[in-house]
Amino acid sequence: MSDVVVIGAGAAGLTATTALRAAGLDAICVEARDRVGGRLATTEGYDLGATWFWDGEHRVADLVARLGVPIFDQHRFGDAIVQDHTGIRRFAGNPIDVAAYRFGPGANALAAGLAAQLPETALRMSTPVTGIHLDGDTVELRTASEALRARQVVLAVPPALAVARIDFHDGLDTDLLRRAEATPVWMGAVAKVVACYSTPFWRTKGLAGAAISRTGPLREIHDMSGPDGTRAALFGFTPAAALRPGFEAAVTAQLTRMFGPEAARPETLHVQDWSAERWTSPPGVEQRMDYRLFGHPRYQRPALSGRLHWACTETAPDHAGHIEGALHAGEQAARAVLTALETRIG
Numbered sequence: 001m002s003d004v005v006v007i008g009a010g011a012a013g014l015t016a017t018t019a020l021r022a023a024g025l026d027a028i029c030v031e032a033r034d035r036v037g038g039r040l041a042t043t044e045g046y047d048l049g050a051t052w053f054w055d056g057e058h059r060v061a062d063l064v065a066r067l068g069v070p071i072f073d074q075h076r077f078g079d080a081i082v083q084d085h086t087g088i089r090r091f092a093g094n095p096i097d098v099a100a101y102r103f104g105p106g107a108n109a110l111a112a113g114l115a116a117q118l119p120e121t122a123l124r125m126s127t128p129v130t131g132i133h134l135d136g137d138t139v140e141l142r143t144a145s146e147a148l149r150a151r152q153v154v155l156a157v158p159p160a161l162a163v164a165r166i167d168f169h170d171g172l173d174t175d176l177l178r179r180a181e182a183t184p185v186w187m188g189a190v191a192k193v194v195a196c197y198s199t200p201f202w203r204t205k206g207l208a209g210a211a212i213s214r215t216g217p218l219r220e221i222h223d224m225s226g227p228d229g230t231r232a233a234l235f236g237f238t239p240a241a242a243l244r245p246g247f248e249a250a251v252t253a254q255l256t257r258m259f260g261p262e263a264a265r266p267e268t269l270h271v272q273d274w275s276a277e278r279w280t281s282p283p284g285v286e287q288r289m290d291y292r293l294f295g296h297p298r299y300q301r302p303a304l305s306g307r308l309h310w311a312c313t314e315t316a317p318d319h320a321g322h323i324e325g326a327l328h329a330g331e332q333a334a335r336a337v338l339t340a341l342e343t344r345i346g
């Protein structure tokens, strides 16, 4: 039996695991995917999930400093572009991008850095939790291959996903279950598209790489090149529901109209559909729109007779949706576990 099982090795789960082990507990983290990071997803240096953090997000700033992850400023110099049904207009200056920081190796470096500091035995990959129930004083967790037992559990998974994929054996009351089912998954209904080029050619035309479009397919576009314009790339968001045959050609046609003929042939076009990610989004993710449920007071209290603690960006009491919120939720859950064990609930 472990002191604590943490479900999910995203930013929140890894933060909780790290804090619990630093406090001397036997905490293990079980992760459904074969990689850590969840929505911190970097492929060949390109961020297909989170991209930025902002001034005032001190937990991210501290983590970056602790792990030695290099950061740089989001590129935002030059003119922006606005597209509507009448056509494309160049806007003097860039009111679209705000000052923000990027992660040199990509956002997944935060998760990889945290995971690297855990002993190998503390992290179980490719192990989705499928069932949780209270058995006397302990919690039993089912995975495909075994049953794990713990005194306390940290559920570092978006609530709507947790209740869709995990059988709680009637352990959650109806009010909590209904709220969890209705809580949106941040960016879960979105597809992120990254177009990679050999050079940031738009910069030499005085363009920032920033655009807003009322016609789509991409609704919002930003420069996502690496430091000093290396790994040149533009990225955009679109509702995942807009993905259909011909989508990629429509994207390159849109980028060409906005940024010129060089945009017509990206070296690579990544299309990351977060709504289709089994371990991020529950079915019908796009129907959940009540963002007032983020950080709801029910998520600040443990469930399962004080033994199950919520911890993910959606449950964070502040900065919900952001990496900062995930780190806050992970720290808070770790503190709640320690309190529960000290007061002998666990």
Ligand SMILES: Cc1cc2nc3c(=O)[nH]c(=O)nc-3n(C[C@H](O)[C@H](O)[C@H](O)COP(=O)(O)OP(=O)(O)OC[C@H]3O[C@@H](n4cnc5c(N)ncnc54)[C@H](O)[C@@H]3O)c2cc1C
Residues within 6 Å of the ligand: 007, 008, 009, 010, 011, 012, 013, 030, 031, 032, 033, 036, 037, 038, 039, 040, 048, 049, 050, 051, 052, 053, 127, 128, 129, 130, 156, 157, 158, 161, 165, 166, 186, 187, 188, 190, 191, 192, 274, 279, 280, 311, 312, 313, 314, 321, 322, 323, 324, 325, 326
């Ligand atoms: C396209 C996109 C852009 C974004 N941009 C930004 C940005 O620029 N800045 C910012 O601050 N934030 C951004 N975000 C949000 C940010 O990525 C999240 O706030 C943060 O990564 C959430 O971390 P988490 O640990 O709470 O959840 P997750 O990252 O979702 O982690 C949950 C983990 O649990 C695992 N899991 C799920 N179910 C199970 C199960 N049954 N058993 C075991 N494991 C399970 C998952 O595989 C995953 O690893 C963006 C997100 C997306 C998708």
